Structure formats: C-alpha cells, structure tokens
Amino acid sequence: MIKRTIILLSLLSTSANCYASVIVKGNKRVDADTILVHGGINVANRNAKLDESQIDIAIKKLYETGLFKKISASNSANDTIINVEENPMIHTLVIEGNRRIKNEEILPELILSERSIYNILKVQKDVETIQRLYQKTSRYAVKVHPKIIELPGNKVNLVYEITEGGRTLIGNIHFVGNSVVSNGKLKDVINSKEDALFRFFSTGPSFDIDKVNYDKELITRFYQSRGYADVEIKTPVVELDSNQNCFDVTFIINEGKQYKFGDISIESEIEAVNAENLKKFAKVRKGSTFDNTEIEDITQKITDYLGDQGFAFVDVEPEMDKTEDTINIKLIIRNAPKYYVNKINIKGNLRTYDKVIRREMKVTEGDAFKASEITAAEQKIKDLDFFETVEVDIKPLERSEDKVDIDVEVKEKSTGSMNFAVGISDLQGAVAKIVYSESNFTGRGQKIRLSATKTKRDTDFELNFTEPYFLDYDLSTGFDADNLFKDKSKERSFTSHTRSFSLRAGYDLTDHLSHALYYKIRKEKIGDLDNNASILLREQQGDNTLSVIGHGFNFNTLDSKVYPTKGLNISLSQDLAGLGGSTAFMRHEFKSSAYVPVYKEDVVLQLTASAGQVNSIRDKKILATERYFLGGDTVRGFKDYGFGPRDKTTGEALGGNAFYSAKAQLSFPIGLPKELDVKGLVFSDFGSLYKLDYKNYAFGTRSSVNDTNRLRASFGTGLIWNSPAGAISVSLANPFKKEHFDKERKFRFSILSEF
Structure with a gap:
C-alpha cells in the first residue's frame, strides 16, 4: 500500500529549509505520519526535496526505533521516496531447556515480550541477559540459541533454546x-574455594565474579587488620580454560610495610559534645x-553513643597521619543536629500484622532518636525469622530540622x-522424626509445632x-501436649506410657533474664516388669498421676542458640508435686553453661555444671520416671543409666x-x-548420682542396693562434623573414676540428617 503525503520536511535540528512531497512505501502497521516523525521530519510546506545528508539522518533515526527490518530512501525528479520493511510482532515468547532458573525469574529481565516488536539487536541483548543470569549461578558454559518461527500477518514466535551446562568451578x-x-592462610580468608572432592556438596568452588571481587576486599581488610595499611590488591586475573570447565584466579598483592599505632585524638565540631x-x-x-578494624570499632562506638x-x-571521620612506621589517628566528629522520631512506617508486611513488628521496637513516635534502640529493633525483627529481608531506613523530614521518619520495610x-x-x-539405634512447624500462625506471630519421633x-x-x-502484653503463654511410650526394659526392666498436658507463661525481667511459670498434669502407666525386678521398681507398676506446679529463672547471653562461642546460660527451677495426683515431692534444679573463645572463634572452651535434688513430701514414693539418671552424654565413658544406685541382685x-555433674570441653x-x-574435642566429664528414699520401702531394701555419692570422672577426645548429610559425632572416653557396679561405654557415635 502506498500512502502519499505532501509535506514540508524539516529535521529536528533547526533546519528551516522547505521540501517537496515525501512518499512512504511498504508500511503496513505503522502510520506514514508516525514514520516521518520518527525520522525527525516535520510537515510544513511543499517546496524542496531532502538532500543526501538529511536522508541519511532520517534513515538512522528510523533504525533506532527498532520498528523496521530494512529502510531505504531515494530522490526522484520531484519526490523523496522512503521504502520500509517492518519488523514482525512477537506472538508468543517461549523459553526451553531451563531447569535451573524458572521462567518467572528470566522473563521480567528481558527487553522483548509477547506483543512487542521483534528486533534482532534486542534479541542479542536478551541472550546476553539470560547468560548473565546463569553466570550468577556459576554456569558459564550456558548456550542460548534464539529461534524464529514465522507466522501469517507479519508475526513470529520467538523461542530461546537454552543448554544450561554444568557449574563452572574454580580450578x-x-x-x-x-x-x-602464606597462600594457605589467604585461602582461608577468601570466600572463593578451589574445587576438591570434599566440596562436592558445597557452593564454595563455584566461580562467581562478584564473590571474587569481594575476595579482593576481604584480603585488603585482612592485611589492614595486621598493620599493612598501604596494602594494594590489583583487579583479580581470571582465566577460563579451553574446555570451559574451570577458572584459574590470581590475586596480585603489594603488601607494603607494617605500621604501629601512634597517638589517637578526638575533635568535635558539635558544641554540645565534649571530645x-x-x-x-x-x-x-x-x-x-x-x-584498621580497631579504628572502625572505635568509630562505631562513638557513632552509637552519639546516636543515643x-x-x-x-559523621565520625578518621584522618591518618603516617610517619616512618607509625600512624597517628585524629577522629573528627562533624557537626550534626539532634533528632526526634516523627513517624514509624511499616511496609511490605502483606501477611504479618503491623503490631507484630511494632511490639519489637522500644522506640515510639515522639521519642528522642536513639540509634541503639533502632539497631536493636532491627535485629529483633530479623530474629523473628518471618521475613526474607528487613531494612530500616532513617529519613529526615524536609520541612523539619530535628525530626526523622523511620521506615521499616520487610519482605x-x-x-x-x-x-x-x-x-x-x-x-537409640535407628531414629526417624517428622516435624511440622509454623512460626507466624495467622500472621500474629504465634508458633505451632507438631512432631512425631520413632526410635x-x-x-x-x-x-x-x-x-x-x-x-498484647509482654507475656508469653502456651500449652504443650505429649504422648510418649518408652521401652526401658533393657536398662530399667520396665516400659512406660505417658500422656501429659501443660500450661506455661513467661516474661522478661531484663534483656537477658526471664522468668517462667508452668503447670503440668501427667498420666503414666508403668508396666511389663519382670517378677524378679527390683522391689523399688515393682511397687510402682500400674497407673500413676502427677500434678506439678513450678517456676524457673533463666539468664542467657549466648551469641548463638545452635553453635555458641561466647556467653552464659544459667537456669534455676523449682517444682512442687502433690496438688492432687499419686505422688508428692519438691524438686530443685540448677544448670549452667559458659562458652569462652580461647582463640578468636576457632578455639572455644565450654564449661558446664548441673545439680538437682528431689525430696519426697508426706512420705510419698517418688516415681522412677521422676528420679535422675546419669551417664551417656552427661558423663561420657559410661552407658546411659551407667552409674548411680543399682540393684545388687538384678x-x-x-x-x-x-x-551433680560438670564438663570441661x-x-x-x-x-x-x-x-x-569439622572440629576436634578434648574433654573431661565428672559427676555423681545417689540417694534413694529407702524409708518408703520395706526394711532391708537399702542393703540390696549399691548406692554411693562417690565421684565418677572421665576424660577423652572426639570429633564433630556438621556435614551436608547431617551432624556426625564420635567420641572416645576413658572413665578413670568409677565403681565396680558401673556400666561403661567408651566409644560413642551418632548421625542425624534433616531434609
């Protein structure tokens, strides 16, 4: 179809020349006037044609739109004729062969989409985008082949065929x-790792250019923390082998000389702050x-203090004055105003209620700004483990010189x-366990857990x-229900079936000290006792009911719940049984553990101590399931229930x-x-278990029991491996303080894998 338009042509450049008529040919989807505008041509009058340079500019601009596959232009006697061949429209865009990265991750990153205009340059850019996405997953051997399927009506289907390839490793x-x-020490410092058999489950040997660049920063910080303030790490040299199976990475280091600390001074530009x-x-x-990390630590402490x-x-700026072998430091505190909190805005919480987030923050609107409270609030929100990301942004108000808004954005x-x-x-032999848990039930921060364990x-x-x-009070409440069957016939000649229900409440007294109250009722059946079993066990056969009220204090400063390296954990509890039920007693227990980093966080000393006593009330017999049993993990080198009171005959x-028991490890x-x-262990365990309420049994019972409060002790060594397949532990312990009736087990091992 030929459209003829008589116009005055003028380039957007400010040309004032007049042109003859211009004819656009070959356009089917794009209007002729639109083509002229895209070519930088304005319609005014009909007196002159385009010269060659103006035609070249118009063609270039039309190509830049991406709408046309081919463009040509020429002058006839009276007209300028522009011939175009339009690019097709993409009907369907398909990605094939992608198993590692989903369509939902690739499609938003592409320039082209369904119903957009096909353009070969944009296809090439999208191919590069897909390759970059795969390179972020260390798959540098990825191949992306675009394929066009032509359809009627100047439409196409665009297919990206992906051959993912394997991970590209670091050789x-x-x-x-x-x-x-040394090279070995530097390899420990960086995150990138060489390929090795033992790293089969690890992502460490996978090549990642961002990780390699960050390694440069890690090496710099490592040297600067050891006095080499002038250290220079050049851009890492990365070489890919001919088969594209692995990369060789080279770090070129100019160490410089080592410095010592000189004088440190502080200068404040804030009148209200005394340096x-x-x-x-x-x-x-x-x-x-x-x-340099000490300077960063000092700077952060001053910043936090002034923030409060x-x-x-x-802004605390360190200025360094280097002499021959020393560095003098001047910390300059730049002028800044005091601030108050205007608004706290919660964003991104689609499921979690606002109040669940706000209650983790001590600061409220109108309070004086305190940096430590904001930092603590951010950490507490992260510790909830409800969100993929937590970002706290402090924004000063444009209309106010002393107020800030706090934006808390979560994902x-x-x-x-x-x-x-x-x-x-x-x-325990074989162990199988299944656990369902929900830590943010209905978006209110409630926790529910259901588990089943079989050994x-x-x-x-x-x-x-x-x-x-x-x-909405700072009071934690909850309940626990349990149905437990234990077969202890091998160690204690009986089985027990227990059903229990308990209510509990707890609250914080300080940041590290908490108090808990609880009530438990338990139905228990002890059975399957042999006629020759000890009298202290046979008399407890049958159904028993336990009703207990108790409370406890806990003081905890551990730096980790799973693998602590420093801090204390001390607990003290008291139980009173006898408010109903078939037994009555008073129990006191003390437990403590301390972790001390001996060398950084690599070598850690663990000290634990525990003690407990249960005393009968109203001459009620204490159930065997309420007594203490030691050995096993408590004092290694002995079997479970390996020492303590034991029937002389059975x-x-x-x-x-x-x-009482204690451990040094x-x-x-x-x-x-x-x-x-993998970590090695050396340890020494010791403890003692003694005392039975003989007066509640037949005369002469005491003489039939081995019962002594003498110390038992052991020393040994072991290994702990947190492997990709699960936690594996082995230990070898030698009991050097024991009694002739104790049961020993020197070697122990366990494997537990979660998935």
Whole structure:
C-alpha cells in the first residue's frame, strides 16, 4: 500500500529549509505520519526535496526505533521516496531447556515480550541477559540459541533454546606478591574455594565474579587488620580454560610495610559534645600493631553513643597521619543536629500484622532518636525469622530540622516448614522424626509445632503452641501436649506410657533474664516388669498421676542458640508435686553453661555444671520416671543409666534423688578446610548420682542396693562434623573414676540428617 503525503520536511535540528512531497512505501502497521516523525521530519510546506545528508539522518533515526527490518530512501525528479520493511510482532515468547532458573525469574529481565516488536539487536541483548543470569549461578558454559518461527500477518514466535551446562568451578587460586602471609592462610580468608572432592556438596568452588571481587576486599581488610595499611590488591586475573570447565584466579598483592599505632585524638565540631568524654572509647595501646578494624570499632562506638544522644546522622571521620612506621589517628566528629522520631512506617508486611513488628521496637513516635534502640529493633525483627529481608531506613523530614521518619520495610517469606530427620546412634539405634512447624500462625506471630519421633524402642508425639504476646502484653503463654511410650526394659526392666498436658507463661525481667511459670498434669502407666525386678521398681507398676506446679529463672547471653562461642546460660527451677495426683515431692534444679573463645572463634572452651535434688513430701514414693539418671552424654565413658544406685541382685539402674555433674570441653579446628566444619574435642566429664528414699520401702531394701555419692570422672577426645548429610559425632572416653557396679561405654557415635 502506498500512502502519499505532501509535506514540508524539516529535521529536528533547526533546519528551516522547505521540501517537496515525501512518499512512504511498504508500511503496513505503522502510520506514514508516525514514520516521518520518527525520522525527525516535520510537515510544513511543499517546496524542496531532502538532500543526501538529511536522508541519511532520517534513515538512522528510523533504525533506532527498532520498528523496521530494512529502510531505504531515494530522490526522484520531484519526490523523496522512503521504502520500509517492518519488523514482525512477537506472538508468543517461549523459553526451553531451563531447569535451573524458572521462567518467572528470566522473563521480567528481558527487553522483548509477547506483543512487542521483534528486533534482532534486542534479541542479542536478551541472550546476553539470560547468560548473565546463569553466570550468577556459576554456569558459564550456558548456550542460548534464539529461534524464529514465522507466522501469517507479519508475526513470529520467538523461542530461546537454552543448554544450561554444568557449574563452572574454580580450578586453582594463586597469590602473587605475598611474602608475610602464606597462600594457605589467604585461602582461608577468601570466600572463593578451589574445587576438591570434599566440596562436592558445597557452593564454595563455584566461580562467581562478584564473590571474587569481594575476595579482593576481604584480603585488603585482612592485611589492614595486621598493620599493612598501604596494602594494594590489583583487579583479580581470571582465566577460563579451553574446555570451559574451570577458572584459574590470581590475586596480585603489594603488601607494603607494617605500621604501629601512634597517638589517637578526638575533635568535635558539635558544641554540645565534649571530645574529652569520648576518649574512653579510643583505647588503643600506643606502639601496638596497627589494626584498621580497631579504628572502625572505635568509630562505631562513638557513632552509637552519639546516636543515643539524638545525633542520628553524625559523621565520625578518621584522618591518618603516617610517619616512618607509625600512624597517628585524629577522629573528627562533624557537626550534626539532634533528632526526634516523627513517624514509624511499616511496609511490605502483606501477611504479618503491623503490631507484630511494632511490639519489637522500644522506640515510639515522639521519642528522642536513639540509634541503639533502632539497631536493636532491627535485629529483633530479623530474629523473628518471618521475613526474607528487613531494612530500616532513617529519613529526615524536609520541612523539619530535628525530626526523622523511620521506615521499616520487610519482605515476607514462608514461615511454615515440614522437616524430616533420620539417623542412627549407638544408644537409640535407628531414629526417624517428622516435624511440622509454623512460626507466624495467622500472621500474629504465634508458633505451632507438631512432631512425631520413632526410635527402636520409643515413640513420641508432641503438640506445642505459643502466643508470644498474650493480650498484647509482654507475656508469653502456651500449652504443650505429649504422648510418649518408652521401652526401658533393657536398662530399667520396665516400659512406660505417658500422656501429659501443660500450661506455661513467661516474661522478661531484663534483656537477658526471664522468668517462667508452668503447670503440668501427667498420666503414666508403668508396666511389663519382670517378677524378679527390683522391689523399688515393682511397687510402682500400674497407673500413676502427677500434678506439678513450678517456676524457673533463666539468664542467657549466648551469641548463638545452635553453635555458641561466647556467653552464659544459667537456669534455676523449682517444682512442687502433690496438688492432687499419686505422688508428692519438691524438686530443685540448677544448670549452667559458659562458652569462652580461647582463640578468636576457632578455639572455644565450654564449661558446664548441673545439680538437682528431689525430696519426697508426706512420705510419698517418688516415681522412677521422676528420679535422675546419669551417664551417656552427661558423663561420657559410661552407658546411659551407667552409674548411680543399682540393684545388687538384678543389676537394674534405679535412678537417684540427687545428682551433680560438670564438663570441661575444648573444641578446635584440626587443620581441615573451614567450610568442612569439622572440629576436634578434648574433654573431661565428672559427676555423681545417689540417694534413694529407702524409708518408703520395706526394711532391708537399702542393703540390696549399691548406692554411693562417690565421684565418677572421665576424660577423652572426639570429633564433630556438621556435614551436608547431617551432624556426625564420635567420641572416645576413658572413665578413670568409677565403681565396680558401673556400666561403661567408651566409644560413642551418632548421625542425624534433616531434609
């Protein structure tokens, strides 16, 4: 179809020349006037044609639109004729062969989409985009082949055929120029790792250019923390082998010389801040090796301190004055105003209620700004583990010189999980466990957990529910239900079937000290006792009911719930049984553990101590299931129920009414790569279990029982491996303080895998 338009042509450049008529040919989807506008041509009058340079400019501009496959233009006697061939429209865009990256992750990153205009240059850019996405997953051998399927009506289907290939690994990591630090130490510092058999489950050996560039920063910080303030790490050299199977990475290092600390001074530009009061934070020994992390730590402490005084955006700038071998530091506190909190805005919580987030923040609108409270609130919100990301942004108000808004933006994540675990140990045999948990039930922060555990001789079903803020008070409440069958016929000649229900409430007294109250009722049936079993066990056969009220205090400063390296955990509890039920007693228990980093976080000393006693009330017999039993993991080198009161005739473990135990254990690396997470152990355990309420049994019972409060003790060594397949532990212990009737087990092992 030929459209003829008589126009005055003028380039957008400011040309004022007049042109003859211009004819556009070949256009089917794009209007002729639109083509002229895209070509930078304005219609005014009809007096002149385009010259060659103007035609070239118009063609270039039309190509830049991406709408046309071919464009040509020429002058006839009276007209300028523009011939175009339009690019087709994309009817369907398909991605094939992508197993590692989903369509939902690829399509939003592409320029082209369905119903957009096909353009070969944009296709090439999209191919590069797909390759970059795969390179982020260390798949540098990925191949992307675009394929066009032509359709009637100038339409096409666009197909990206992907051959993903395997992960591209790091073959070798080299260091050039390092003389004071070994290659092995530097390899421990960086995140990138060389390919090795033991890293089969690890992502460490996968090549990632962002990780390699970050390694440059890690090496720089490592040297600067050891006095080499002038260290220079050049851009890493990355070479891909001919088969594209692996990369070689080389870090070129100019170490420079080592410096020592000189003088440290503080200067404040804020009139209300006395620099003398800040010197308590600048405790660095003059003449000691320079460590840039210490300067960062001092700067952060001053920033936090001033932040708590309301200076939200204070800037502490360190100035370094280097001499021959020392560095003098001047910390300059730049001028900044005091701030107050205007509004707290919660964003991104599609499922979680606002109040669940707000109650983790001590700061409220109108309060003086305190940086430590904001930092603590951010960490508490992260600790909820409800969100994929938590970002707290402090924004000063444009209309106010002393107020800020606090924006808390979160990204929700799945908080429900179904976990399975299988394992084996020398104590319980095969172990299977299934757990369903939801930590943000109905978006109110409530926790629910349902679990089932089966071992060779035990079966356990549990249901737990926790409301962390009862009626919006800082009071945690909940209940627990349990159905447990235990077969202890091998150690204690009986089986027990227990059903229990408990209510609990707890609250914080300080940041680290908490108090809990609880009530438990339990129905228990003890059975399957042999006629020759100990009298202390046979008399308890049948149904029993336990009704207990109790409370406890806990003081916890551990840095991790799973793998602590420093801090204390101390608990003290008291139970009173006898408000109904078939038994009555008073129980007191003390437990404590301390973790001390001996060398950084690599070598950790663990010290634990525990003690407990249960005393009968109103001459009621204490159930065997309420007595204490030691051995096994408590004092290694002995079997479970390996020491304590024992029947002289049957050899059965009877348990005791009083115990104490302690452990000293040192964990340390054994020279294997850090990412393997294998640690060696040396330990010494000791304790004692004794005392039965003989007066509640027949005369002469005491003489038939081995019962002594003598110390039992052992020492030994072991290994712990947090492997990709699960936690594996082995230990070898030698009991050097024992009694002739104790049961020993020197070697122990366990494997537990969760998935």
